[in-house]
Amino acid sequence: MAGKKKVTSTDIARAAGVSQATVSMVLNRKYNVSFSKETVRKVEEAAKELGYVLPKRKVRKESRREKLLVVFCSNLTNPYYVMLLQGIELRAKEQGYGLFVCNTQRDLRMEERYLKMMNELHPVGIIYTCNPSHCFMDTVEKLAEEIPVVIVNNQNEHLNVDAVELDNSKLGRIMARHLLELGHRKVAYIAPPLTVRQKQRSKRVEGFLKEFEKAGLRDQVIIKAADEEIDLDIAHIDSEYKIGYDLTKELLAEQQDVTAIVGLNDMIAFGILDALQEAKLKVPGDVSVMGCDNTLFASMHKMSLTTIEHFVIFKGRDACDIIMKKIDSRREKYTDVEPISTYHVEYEPRLIVRGTTSYPKSGTKSRKKKN
Known part of the structure; x- marks a missing residue:
């Protein structure tokens, strides 16, 4: 029949x-x-x-794999990470790639959870906007054997993956030299928790201290770092701002003769500025203030923050470019041997002097404690 x-x-x-x-x-x-x-x-x-039945559409199994990039971020409350994402997204959009953003909030369990999802997501590349946690270094390096992985990291970390590097020690040294050249001798440095997990923060502080040590003024630098518990909490929108604000209030209650206060990043510096304003201290007349990262808000007239530019958006763009180069090199084979290349990109940081730093006010040491 x-x-x-x-x-x-x-x-x-x-x-x-x-x-x-x-x-x-x-x-x-x-x-x-x-x-x-x-x-x-x-x-x-x-x-x-x-009895007509619509034919099933053929779904291209590899379509998602060819189009998805994963980005690991530790904190989206700081404009620094948003700027990195902007650079990545601009380039990814040009090339027709979509992004899947994993905000780990510096939580090891969240980071592990996202890493386990990679087998299901099948991304063509992964970008870490900070160093992976040490306990997951092996996992990240194994992923890098299968797909391109790029890390925007501290130059002192040794990883067998591609990297857009940042010499945090150099940033600290530039900040210190600026204040020393202006004549500041007694200064404070305000930072988030300086834990083993957050080596990049410590490197920035160490670079700052080395310059003051060379000038014979190491004991004139007061380091105020937040408690480790802050990193264990879920990052709030104002967490880094609050570190700057709260620790400056503490500092003013303890010390009355610092002529400059440095924030590890711009967000902390904004908190420092508000605490000084509340204490009716003029910036830079009474106290100079410095940040780092040259985020969007730093250039606003009300802030006019002296900071360090290290080309964050460019770094995001370059991280994406490295992924694209690796993908292309695997597609376009002109030899039986697969090429192995490791990219390292680094920008020279630049001091951006604005309105929050100046020469120390004469007679600062005799400044009376305000109630």
């Missing part, structure tokens, strides 16, 4: 008295083309009577 003949769109067109193209557009719900209700009714009824 012969098998039942398969119903086609041409059969429906004949039964409904319309063109085959009309049948195709009606049944495939092409909403950019309009038909009368009568035409739609005819086509649908004919299809139903003839």
Whole structure:
């Protein structure tokens, strides 16, 4: 017995008295083309009577794999990470790639959870906007054997993956030299928790201290770092700002003769500025203030923050470019041997002097404690 003949769109067109193209557009719900209700009714009824079944669309299994980049961020409350993301997204969009952002909030469990998801997501590349946690270094290096992995990291970390590097020690040295050249001798440095997990922070502080040590003034630097518990809490929108604000209030209660206060980053510096304003201290007349990262808010007239530019958006763009180069090199084989290359990109940081730093005020040491 012969098998039942398969119903086609041409059969429906004949039964409904319309063109085959009309049948195709009606049944495939092409909403950019309009038909009368009568035409739609005819086509649908004919299809139903003839037992027509829409052919299943072929789903390209590799389409998601070819288009998805994963970005690991530790904190999206700091504009620094948003700027990195902006650089990555601009380049990814140009190349037709989508982003999946993993905000770990510096939580080891969150980071582990996202890393386990990589087998399901099948990204073509991964960008870490900070160093991976030490306990996951092996996992990240294994992933890098399968797909391109780029880390925007501290130069002193040794990883067998591609990196857009940042010499945090150099940033600290530039900040210190600026204040020393202005004549500041007694200064304070305010930082988030300086834990083993956050080596990049410590490197920035160490660079700062080395310059003061060379000038014979190491004991004139007061380091105030937040408690480790702050990193264990979920990052709030104002967490780094609060570190700057709260620790400056503490500092003013303890010390009255610092002529400059440095924030490890711009967000901390904004908190320092507000605490000084609340204490009715003029910036830079009474106390100079410095930040780092040259985030968007730093250049606003009310802030006018002296800071360090290290080309954050460019770093995001370059991290994405490295992924693209690795993907292309695997596609375009001109030899039987697969090329192995490791990219390292580094920008020379620049001091941006604005309105929050100046020469120390004479007689600062005799400044009276304010109630």
